[in-house]
Amino acid sequence: MRPAQKPGARKVSDILRCEAVVVDFDGFKALQGMNLTLRQGELRFLIGPNGAGKTTLLDVICGKVKPASGRVLFRGEIDLTRKREHRIAELGIGRKFQAPSIFPSLTVREHLEIAMRQNRSVFATLTARMSSEDEDRMAAQLKMIGLEAKAGRLAGSLSHGEKQWLEIGMMLMQEPDVLLLDEPAAGMTDRETEKTGILLREIARRQSVIVVEHDMEFVRNFASAVTVMHEGRLLAEGSVDEVQNDERVMEVYLGRRRDADADRSTA
């Protein structure tokens, strides 16, 4: 286990820092003192066996789950664990859930329109008008996610992959400083996955990204830094090679795999 970070060692370029986060679901400790530091402009992959607490960590950061203890500091000073979800989103943290969750009765365009970075008060949306600048941005975004031809379609009628892309497009319109993506390539074809990876790299030039991923192939191809979680704790951190050659990681993964194989053979 890596030693906990010293309080004085704060780096200015840290955009997000989780400190000793504990999440307790009625006695089941999903996170048991998880630490994570994300630098500005970093593309970080979060891996680990099932139940390691990866999604729960994202839930804590975006406010969906309130931790029993620990802090999540945004820009070194704002404690996100004390904020409500919409406030966290407004501060600049975007979340994409694993299953595509779009609004079935809104068109693709309308999705981008409401996701766009803007004043989100009732009064502002009552009087909002699309500027030509907004239109341009929207058009560029539609092109980027390849849904230009379907801009007027109801999102409920899109295919699975298109919904995922629409969600990524919405996140980009939000212009968050930190993007939290839960298995963005799940259910995509190889080509779509490739495209997603390239897009992620593109995004990470300006924004910081945390990606939860199971597909090791995808991780190898696109990850610069990897964090491995196990049983609600940080297990290892480093480049893909470092992590893959880490003994504890191998034990966790291979151990699991051996168990799974054993299960399969007895089944």
Add this chain to the structure above:
Amino acid sequence: MPFAYWTPRRIWLLVGYAAAVSALLCAPLYLNDFRLNLLAKFLALAVAALGLDLIWGYTGILSLGHGVFFGLGAYAMAMHLKLAASGGKLPDFMSWSGLTKLPWFWRPFESPAFAMLAGVLLPVALALLLGWFTFRNRIKGVYFTILTQALVIITTTLFVGQQAYTGGTNGITGYSTLFGFKLADPQTKVWLYLLTAVVLFAAFALCRYLTGSRFGRVLRAIRDGENRARFIGYNPALYQMTAFCVSAGLAGLAGMLFVLHVGIISPSMMGIVPSIEMVLWVAIGGRGTLIGAVLGAVLMNGAKSVLSETYPELWTLLIGLLFVAVVVFMPRGLAGIAGLPAALRRRRERTDESDGVGTENGLGNAAGAEAGGAEGVRHSAV
């Protein structure tokens, strides 16, 4: 396609609206006094239906308590009319109940301006109070609906019990003038009808603006996936409260107009049955479409008065059957029939593209979309 303004569809819509508006404005020319008064009543109720559609059809929150907001508006107007009719003396029902002095909260209603303001603002304030304690605490769905029912029971019980102040079960009736004009005068009735029609147009325009603005899109987003909207950065509670307050205000406005046409308001007109009936108008007309709400209110009440003139006991039976039929066969209500050819065409196009996924929302309707929305919420909640 989204950039072209004068599409054929838009032109036809405009022609339709113009025809409907002129037909309504000319109604005094071709309807007798009795029918005109009935139509005026229906148009007043349509204002309430618009408000209900805003909160139920567009925001996805079912209120079975709109009778209360309607009733508050109606009572505010009735209090003024009663005071005007009593001519400085104590209203008759108060002296029967043994009061000797006008209660303090009745006094401001001597001013018609105050009464009219109160008729809208009281329902808005009550909606704000209820919304504040529910939406902020994420009480929604059936729990919210049950609370609105409780509100109805509390309010009607209160109004029945406080006979000296509210007229009890009999309610408040026996009016004579508004702004000095005799209410019984046919000429006044025509003006009141026209006023009601204009209020309905204004309410329609307001709802049209609200639902067509980005605010309206956020409302629909909240209806489809409240959590998802939250993670974009919207505070659903504020949007729900706003929609609920506007909705309550429109119901209050409808109540005020209703009293002017009907000449009486009593607790039974704001109780559980009228509250549910309002929901039926919107369901049968087509929730999530404004024109559906208006059509539903006018046609259902029209049918009710025609049928109950001939077969009074049949009406409740029929309304129940109709409701079941609409829910099962026409989830978009009457307004859905107009959109059916386009929906079928879209569905055909989609199957031609053979993407196969998501066709369950082929009708693109509010009800179907909401089912999908609920699914979306479930996913994000996992």
